[in-house]
Amino acid sequence: MKFIKNLLGLESQSPYIHDFLEESNAKACAIVSVAIIILETWAVISLAVSNILGTHVRTFQWNFCHFISYAVLTITAFFMFFSSLKFLRGKIIQAHYWRACKYLFILACISFGIYISYLDYMNGEQLFTFISMEIFVMCILVLRPIVCAAVLTVSFLLFYFLCVTRLSSSYATKINLILVYVSILLANVNLYRQRMQSAKKAEALEEMGDRLAYQAITDEVTGVSNMANFRDCAKKLLANENVDLQSVRFLFLDIENFKNYNEKNGFEAGNLFLKKTAQIVEKEFSRSLTARFSDDHFVVLTREDNIIEKLDIIRNEIKKLDNGIHMGLKVGSYTPDSRDCPPSVACDRARYACREIRKRFGEDYREYSRQMDEVFRKKQYIINSIDKAISDKFIKVFYQPVVWAKDGTLCGVEALARWIDPVHGFLSPEDFVSVLEEYRLVHKLDVCVLETVCQDLQEWQMNGEKTVPVSVNFSRIDFEAVDIVSKVQFMCEKYKISKSWLHIEITESALTEDDGLLQTAMDSFRNAGYALWLDDFGSGYSGLNVLKDYEFDMMKIDMKFLKNFGANEKTRPILKSIVSLAKQIGMQTLTEGVETVEMSDFLRTIGCERLQGYLFGKPMPKEELLELVHSGKLKIR
Numbered sequence: 001m002k003f004i005k006n007l008l009g010l011e012s013q014s015p016y017i018h019d020f021l022e023e024s025n026a027k028a029c030a031i032v033s034v035a036i037i038i039l040e041t042w043a044v045i046s047l048a049v050s051n052i053l054g055t056h057v058r059t060f061q062w063n064f065c066h067f068i069s070y071a072v073l074t075i076t077a078f079f080m081f082f083s084s085l086k087f088l089r090g091k092i093i094q095a096h097y098w099r100a101c102k103y104l105f106i107l108a109c110i111s112f113g114i115y116i117s118y119l120d121y122m123n124g125e126q127l128f129t130f131i132s133m134e135i136f137v138m139c140i141l142v143l144r145p146i147v148c149a150a151v152l153t154v155s156f157l158l159f160y161f162l163c164v165t166r167l168s169s170s171y172a173t174k175i176n177l178i179l180v181y182v183s184i185l186l187a188n189v190n191l192y193r194q195r196m197q198s199a200k201k202a203e204a205l206e207e208m209g210d211r212l213a214y215q216a217i218t219d220e221v222t223g224v225s226n227m228a229n230f231r232d233c234a235k236k237l238l239a240n241e242n243v244d245l246q247s248v249r250f251l252f253l254d255i256e257n258f259k260n261y262n263e264k265n266g267f268e269a270g271n272l273f274l275k276k277t278a279q280i281v282e283k284e285f286s287r288s289l290t291a292r293f294s295d296d297h298f299v300v301l302t303r304e305d306n307i308i309e310k311l312d313i314i315r316n317e318i319k320k321l322d323n324g325i326h327m328g329l330k331v332g333s334y335t336p337d338s339r340d341c342p343p344s345v346a347c348d349r350a351r352y353a354c355r356e357i358r359k360r361f362g363e364d365y366r367e368y369s370r371q372m373d374e375v376f377r378k379k380q381y382i383i384n385s386i387d388k389a390i391s392d393k394f395i396k397v398f399y400q401p402v403v404w405a406k407d408g409t410l411c412g413v414e415a416l417a418r419w420i421d422p423v424h425g426f427l428s429p430e431d432f433v434s435v436l437e438e439y440r441l442v443h444k445l446d447v448c449v450l451e452t453v454c455q456d457l458q459e460w461q462m463n464g465e466k467t468v469p470v471s472v473n474f475s476r477i478d479f480e481a482v483d484i485v486s487k488v489q490f491m492c493e494k495y496k497i498s499k500s501w502l503h504i505e506i507t508e509s510a511l512t513e514d515d516g517l518l519q520t521a522m523d524s525f526r527n528a529g530y531a532l533w534l535d536d537f538g539s540g541y542s543g544l545n546v547l548k549d550y551e552f553d554m555m556k557i558d559m560k561f562l563k564n565f566g567a568n569e570k571t572r573p574i575l576k577s578i579v580s581l582a583k584q585i586g587m588q589t590l591t592e593g594v595e596t597v598e599m600s601d602f603l604r605t606i607g608c609e610r611l612q613g614y615l616f617g618k619p620m621p622k623e624e625l626l627e628l629v630h631s632g633k634l635k636i637r
Contacts, residue, residue: 230291256328559593
């Protein structure tokens, strides 16, 4: 049944396919009408010339009937041509008007063909006009096969009965008419199926294009705008001279505790929560632009009033979705000071304002301030300049001495990064390390320090200097961003450095997430022969678990334990217990932050093997370190 419906053209047509076929018919009508205008104009001229020259004189009645027929068809063709052009240009929008024009044209063509060929048949001539008009209409225009069959049947039967009432037809004429009828019908069916296939392919491509266009501007999870579209729209709004910049607000929305919600309820529930949240935000800021920034973060570009009230409504609606997890909403705001402000920078500034209150209870909204701007610009400078700082050697490696507690002789140094910048001058690690970690760029710095240390060790060896091991710090991000084990091995091979000259320091905080990544890397380091040091022990909350789960050669006790050394009576027994515990599990100890002889003497008496701090030397350039060694102020066993 479906095959028969498709064969007859009775299948339903989508609006796109219907419009596609109508457009195809409009183009066909325009072409056919032009062809008919040319043919009929030629026929009229030929008729006139033959009568004037007397080469083929016809009766007045014959000339009059043919001339009127040619004129009527030509006028109809002109009308059809201009109607088709208007339709194609979108100036004719009424569907019934267009269909009426089309069927009137079809009727005129077929009537012309029947009438002229009927006259020719009476004179014993051929039926070419009738057949030509049938071909024009049925084989060029796209008509449903059932419509084509109906029109063909009626027109052929009408023409046949008109002819045989005046003059009997031969058997050959009947057979020829049947063959022409079948040929035109089959041609129409074939044309219709081809155009239908083309229409369906075009529709599929159109739908795919629409989907791709939608996906290009829409966030897949929430259905709101994505950041690419947000930036484009925001840029246009800021460039509009009629928009008062003081009325524009970039809002950065951060949902608190979403990670816990995801862990409790699962990934799908988390996505549904984000989608509902996006709908809530869009509803409240209905006249604004909303986008998903990333994860559980949204941005809004608004010129609406009552922002605080709207955010309170959003916050309350989010709490209704919490499903047992306390959910909150922190918001940062930024008002651009220039039309040239990139939307990405505006969003980052709103985000920065939001981050400033992330752990502040009771404060849910903060606007970006001038003070924040100074810090933010410095952060942006660091992020944008780290590659140049490395390539232009603005990053320097300073070395801080590590001494034996027993006799104060030099047993090693720690490599520490310093940034000597042409714009900001001297930048300490507090200025840039945390920023690079936040933006996951710290591996660039640490690899640079590693290579510089290897170069210095090679230089000292080639110059015959006494060499002590250098400890190099690595963060968790180093292990996630690059294959740090391979990097260390490559540098040692490149600069011909003994593995015993490098100590691998890993901070305690890097080990808080037990996903196997660092354990695998540490096993690789240990199997390759490198010493592993646990840095900043006691600075976090998982110290004992770290000692239980990981193997280290050295424990570096955080300098915070020596704070208020003389005043806090708990300091000494705690340090004594830590050193004792380290010995029991086979680890040596090194205490950081030693600034007084009293601290040094106490640590030596409780069995701490190595000391580091300002008492023995601040971080210094390699030239200064070598000078202290050469002068005997720092002795090497």
